[in-house]
Amino acid sequence: xxxxxxxxxVYIPRVNDKIICKVIxxxxxxxxxxxxxxxxxxxxxxxxxSDFIQRGADLTQxxxxxxxxxxxxxxxxxxxxxxxxxxxxxxxxxxxGRIIKVNPHKVPxxxxxxxxxxxxxxxxxxxxxxVGQNGLIWIDGTPEAEVVAEQAILKxxxxxxxxxxxxxxxxxxxxxxxxxxxxxxxxxAPEKEIKKKTIQGGKK
Amino acid sequence: MTGKLHILKSLKDGIRYDGRKLLDYRKxxxxxxxTSAEGSxxxxxxxxxxxVGVKLAVEVPYPDTPEEGKLMVNTExxxxxxxxFEMGPPGEKAIDIxxxxxxxxxxxxxxxxxxxxxxxxxxxxxxxxxxxxxxxxGNLLDxxxxxxxxxxxxxxxxxxxxxxxxDWEAPLTDKKLELVKEPIEVTILKIxxxxxxxxxxxxxxxxxxxxxxxxxxxxLVYAMQKRGETPLSVDEIDKMVDIAIKKSAELRxxxx
Amino acid sequence: xxRTDGRTPEQMRPIKxxxxxIPNADGSAMFQAGxxxxxxxxxxxxxxxPRFMQDPKKGVLRCVYNMMPFSGHGDRVRPGGSxxxxxxxxxxxSALSPVLDLSDYPNTVVDVFIELTxxxxxxRCAGITAAAMALADAGLKMKDLxxxxxxxxxxxxxxxxxxxxxxxxxxxxxxxxAFIPTMDKISLLQLDGEISxxxxxxxxxxxxxxxxxxxxxxxxxxxKKYKVD
Numbered sequence: 140x141x142x143x144x145x146x147x148x149v150y151i152p153r154v155n156d157k158i159i160c161k162v163i164x165x166x167x168x169x170x171x172x173x174x175x176x177x178x179x180x181x182x183x184x185x186x187x188x189s190d191f192i193q194r195g196a197d198l199t200q201x202x203x204x205x206x207x208x209x210x211x212x213x214x215x216x217x218x219x220x221x222x223x224x225x226x227x228x229x230x231x232x233x234x235x236g237r238i239i240k241v242n243p244h245k246v247p248x249x250x251x252x253x254x255x256x257x258x259x260x261x262x263x264x265x266x267x268x269x270v271g272q273n274g275l276i277w278i279d280g281t282p283e284a285e286v287v288a289e290q291a292i293l294k295x296x297x298x299x300x301x302x303x304x305x306x307x308x309x310x311x312x313x314x315x316x317x318x319x320x321x322x323x324x325x326x327x328a329p330e331k332e333i334k335k336k337t338i339q340g341g342k343k
Numbered sequence: 344m345t346g347k348l349h350i351l352k353s354l355k356d357g358i359r360y361d362g363r364k365l366l367d368y369r370k371x372x373x374x375x376x377x378t379s380a381e382g383s384x385x386x387x388x389x390x391x392x393x394x395v396g397v398k399l400a401v402e403v404p405y406p407d408t409p410e411e412g413k414l415m416v417n418t419e420x421x422x423x424x425x426x427x428f429e430m431g432p433p434g435e436k437a438i439d440i441x442x443x444x445x446x447x448x449x450x451x452x453x454x455x456x457x458x459x460x461x462x463x464x465x466x467x468x469x470x471x472x473x474x475x476x477x478x479x480x481g482n483l484l485d486x487x488x489x490x491x492x493x494x495x496x497x498x499x500x501x502x503x504x505x506x507x508x509x510d511w512e513a514p515l516t517d518k519k520l521e522l523v524k525e526p527i528e529v530t531i532l533k534i535x536x537x538x539x540x541x542x543x544x545x546x547x548x549x550x551x552x553x554x555x556x557x558x559x560x561x562x563l564v565y566a567m568q569k570r571g572e573t574p575l576s577v578d579e580i581d582k583m584v585d586i587a588i589k590k591s592a593e594l595r596x597x598x599x
Numbered sequence: 600x601x602r603t604d605g606r607t608p609e610q611m612r613p614i615k616x617x618x619x620x621i622p623n624a625d626g627s628a629m630f631q632a633g634x635x636x637x638x639x640x641x642x643x644x645x646x647x648x649p650r651f652m653q654d655p656k657k658g659v660l661r662c663v664y665n666m667m668p669f670s671g672h673g674d675r676v677r678p679g680g681s682x683x684x685x686x687x688x689x690x691x692x693s694a695l696s697p698v699l700d701l702s703d704y705p706n707t708v709v710d711v712f713i714e715l716t717x718x719x720x721x722x723r724c725a726g727i728t729a730a731a732m733a734l735a736d737a738g739l740k741m742k743d744l745x746x747x748x749x750x751x752x753x754x755x756x757x758x759x760x761x762x763x764x765x766x767x768x769x770x771x772x773x774x775x776x777a778f779i780p781t782m783d784k785i786s787l788l789q790l791d792g793e794i795s796x797x798x799x800x801x802x803x804x805x806x807x808x809x810x811x812x813x814x815x816x817x818x819x820x821x822x823k824k825y826k827v828d
Contacts, residue, residue, distance in 0.1 A: 148738030396669020
C-alpha cells in the first residue's frame with residue numbers, strides 16, 4: 140500500500156515552485172488564483188508588477204478572470220495560505236496557446252533530466268512549452284503541432300512508470316510527421332499594454 | 344485551453360483540440376443489456392460514459408388517454424461524473440438532456456402508446472427511462488440519446504401476477520418492447536463560422552450555439568432544440584440539418 | 600443447505616474489481632459481487648464549503664451513497680436521498696476514516712461518491728470496498744484498505760455474502776461488516792435480525808476470512824493499474 144503513494148496525488152504548494160495559476164477572483168488589492176491544489180493563492184498588487192498601479196485602478200486590465208499566469212510560490216503558512224509573485228525571470232501572463240493537465244508527480248518526467256525531455260518535444264514540434272510544478276502545462280504553436288505536443292505529454296503522463304520512456308516518446312514524435320515550424324515566438328514582456336501600444340503607435 | 348481565438352485558429356486549419364476533424368466522432372462503443380433492469384445500455388463516446396436504464400411499471404392511465412401507456416425520461420447528473428454537477432433535483436442541463444431525448448422518442452412515436460395498454464381505462468405500462476452519466480467528457484446528449492434507444496430496443500416485459508402486480512422474482516419474459524421508429528439524435532455546435540459534432544467539454548464551453556436534431560431512418564426530422572444565445576440564419580440551420588442527417592446515418596450503424 | 604443461487608453456505612459470489620474507471624475523478628474503482636455492482640469516485644482533497652465545516656487540523660472525509668433509479672431488484676428507485684441512503688453514507692464514512700490520514704490537508708474535503716448500477720444484496724459493503732480502492736487510486740495516504748461483505752444467518756445456519764433474495768424475501772439476518780486487515784479490526788458492523796452471542800462470534804471470525812479474499816482482489820486491481828515493482 141505504502142508503495143502507491145508517490146505515484147499519484149494532489150499538488151500541495153511549496154515555496155519556490157514555479158506554477159501555472161488561473162485567475163478566479165479579482166480582489167481590492169490583488170487577485171485570487173486557482174493553483175490546482177486544494178489551496179488557492181493570492182497575488183497581491185505589489186508582487187504583480189514593478190510598475191506603479193494607481194489606487195482604485197481596474198485590476199482586470201492586468202489579469203482578468205480566466206487568465207493563466209506563470210508564477211512563483213513565495214510563502215505557504217501552516218494553515219496552507221499561499222502567496223505567489225510574478226516578479227522573476229520569465230514569470231508572466233500566458234497568452235494564446237493551450238493548457239493541459241498532468242499528474243503533478245509526473246512533472247519531473249515531463250521535464251526530463253536537465254530538461255532533456257521537454258526540449259525534445261519543443262524541437263520536434265516547434266512549440267513553446269512551459270511546465271508548472273503543479274502539473275499544468277502551457278503549449279503554444281501551430282494547431283497541428285500543439286496536438287502532437289499535447290499527445291506526447293499525455294503519453295508521458297500515462298506511461299512514465301514503464302521502461303524505455305524516452306525512446307518511445309522520441310519514436311512517437313518522429314512518427315508524427317511534423318516539420319518543426321519557425322523558432323517559437325519571442326518571450327513577451329509581462330505587462331498588458333504592449334499589444335495596445337503597438338497598434339496605436341505602429342507605422343503603416 | 345485559452346479562449347475562443349485560439350480554438351478558431353485551430354478550426355481554421357481543420358483540426359480540433361484532440362486532433363479530430365471537425366465532423367468526426369470519437370470512438371463510440373455501445374453495450375446493450377449492461378445491467379439487469381428491464382432494458383439498459385452503456386454508451387461510451389471517447390471518455391464520456393453514460394448508463395441508461397429502462398424500468399417498467401403497471402399504472403392507471405391518464406384520464407384523457409385511457410388506452411395509452413406512459414413514457415417518462417429523467418436525467419441524473421451526479422457529482423461522480425463531473426465535479427461541476429451538484430447534488431439535488433435536476434438542474435437546467437439535466438432537464439435539457441431529458442427533454443430532448445424525450446421529444447425525439449415521443450414525437451417520432453417510437454413506441455406506439457396503444458401497444459402499452461393492458462386493460463383499457465384501468466392498467467397500462469409505464470416506461471421510465473433514466474439516464475445517468477458515469478463520466479462527462481463532453482457530448483452527454485448524443486450518448487444519452489443512443490443509450491435510450493438501445494435500452495428501449497432491448498427492453499423485455501416482466502411477468503404480471505394474477506393480482507395485477509409485477510412478479511419481480513420471476514425472470515423477464517421474452518416479449519420485447521416494439522419500437523416503431525428509431526430516431527437518432529445528433530448535436531451540432533457552431534463556434535465562430537465552424538460547425539462541429541461530438542464536442543469535448545472545452546468545446547461545449549466555447550460554442551456560440553448548438554442544435555440537437557432527431558432524424559429518422561429516411562432522413563426526416565422528428566425534433567429539434569436550439570441552445571445558446573447566438574441566433575442562426577436559415578442557411579446556417581439548413582447546413583446543420585444536412586450534417587445531422589449525414590451523421591445520423593453513421594451512428595445508426597452502431598445501434599444495430 | 601442449498602441457497603437460491605446454488606451456493607453452499609460459506610461460498611461467496613464471484614467477485615470482480617477494477618481501478619481507474621472514471622477518468623474525471625482523482626481516484627475511482629468498480630467492485631462487483633454477484634449481481635451487485637458499485638462504482639466509487641473520489642474527488643479531493645479539495646476546497647471545502649461551507650467554511651464552518653472545515654477542520655484546521657486535517658481534511659474531512661465526506662461520503663455519499665446512491666442507488667441509480669434502474670438499479671433495483673424490483674420497482675424503480677425514486678431519485679433523491681432517502682433516510683436509508685443517508686444512514687449508509689454515514690456508516691460508510693465511519694468504515695473508511697480509520698485508514699485515512701488527512702493531516703497533510705487542513706481545511707479540505709475528500710468527497711467519495713458511491714453509485715450502485717445494479718443491486719442484489721450487500722450494496723453498502725460493495726460500496727465501501729469500491730471506495731477503499733478509489734481512495735488509494737487517488738493517492739491518499741492510507742494505513743490499509745478496507746474490505747467489506749454482508750454475512751448472514753438463514754434458517755439457523757451461517758451464510759456468507761447474502762444476496763437480495765435472501766435478504767429481502769427469505770428474511771435472513773443481515774450482518775454487513777467491513778474489515779481492516781493489518782489492524783485486525785472491524786470498522787462497519789450492523790445487524791438486522793436475530794442471532795445468539797456464540798453465532799455472532801463465529802460469524803465475525805468467518806467474515807474476516809471472507810473479507811481477506813476480497814482484500815486480495817482489491818490489491819490485484821490496484822497493482823494492475825500501477826504495475827508497482
